[in-house]
Amino acid sequence: MADLRPAFRFPLLALGFVSLILGVGAGLARLGWTLPRLAGDLAAFHGPLMVCGFFGTVISLERAVALARRSAYLGPLAAGAGGLSLIFGLPLIAAQALLILGSAVLLAGSVLVFLRQRALFTFTMAAGAACWLLGNVLWLGGASVYGLGPWWMGFLVLTIAGERLELSRFLPPSPVAQGVFVVVLAGLLPGMALSAQLFGAALLALALWLLRQDIARRTVREQGLTRFIAVCLLSGYAWLALAGAIMLGAGLTPGSLAYDAALHALMLGFVFSMVFGHAPIIFPAVLRVAMPYHPVFYAPLLLLHLSLLVRLAGDAAASFEWRSIGGLLNALALLAFILNTITAVIRGKHQAA
Secondary structure, eight states: OOOOOHHHHHHHHHHHHHHHHHHHHHHHHHTTOOOOHHHHHTGGGHHHIIIIIIIIHHHHHHHHHHHTOGGGGHHHHHHHHHHHHHHTTOOHHHHHHHHHHHHHHHHHHHHHHHHHSOOHHHHHHHHHHHHHHHHHHHHHTTOOHHHHHHHHHHHHHHHHHHHHHHHGGGSOOOHHHHHHHHHHHHHHHHHHHHOHHHHHHHHHHHHHHHHHHOTHHHHTTSOHHHHHHHHHHHHHHHHHHHHHHHHHHHOOOTTOHHHHHHHHIIIIIIIIHHHHHHHHHHHHHHHOOOOOOOGGGHHHHHHHHHHHHHHHHHHHTTOHHHHHHHHHHHHHHHHHHHHHHHHHHHHHHHHHO
16 A cells, blocks of 8 residues: 655644644643643643653654555544644543554554564564553543553653664674563563552663663764764663662652652653654654754753753752743753754755755
């Protein structure tokens, strides 16, 4: 079956970014910032909009492009529509059903890839998709968003770990290192369901494994885009290690300062560092546009890290003011990333002309 043309992929990507923008606004409303009423009304859906509406749509779209099957695009369409359902205030069950459909399509595509290529990295990405689906099903069944946190975190962590493991084929891990990865994986999956401390220990171990095994340790010595991507990856692994250490020491008590620190160290520090680093590769692959590297790429990344330091300092000192300021700076870092991406695409068009 023919693939979907890039012009028809853009609206799907736009759906994800709508959830991102309003999800960030909802997060700022939770921190006490005065925003338009819509953002305040969505405060309870900050997490679902960010994880499912944005990341679910973008990851599903990336997987659909890789599969080159039109049927696979039902995944990002359903995930994006689920985010819109939350935004427009449709019955919650409608949004949950759409997100379950989107995650089920992603899982089906991931299993298909695994059956085509039985490898540790394809299994890891399929496990990540299964975590997202299970989390969505539990949400439909009445579980709180706080309770779903580990499953949605697992979705993103396993997806990224699988992608990095795939690229490690250029510098293959030893059999011992692969065995260690399997042990870490075996700790992550039950940790999501049984113990925040076990989950945290597995995340910390995964971060150390990635820091040791990822090719970024070598490519950080290069120049230009190659070094930028490596800096994003290595700094992201440091945030993942910190998130795991916090969970290991303090658990994931809903509403606690440790919960806020661990969650945002992982979701913002780790996941968005990966997004910043992979955007110059993903956007050209999905939309067939050029994103030429420029040193200004470092500005949103630096702001992201500084904003997280402020936020986590607020958590450590039990200062709502510092946490709120850090949250605002988090939002500005993501805005800077979006503007930088748009500017890079425009610059690429001008260079091509």
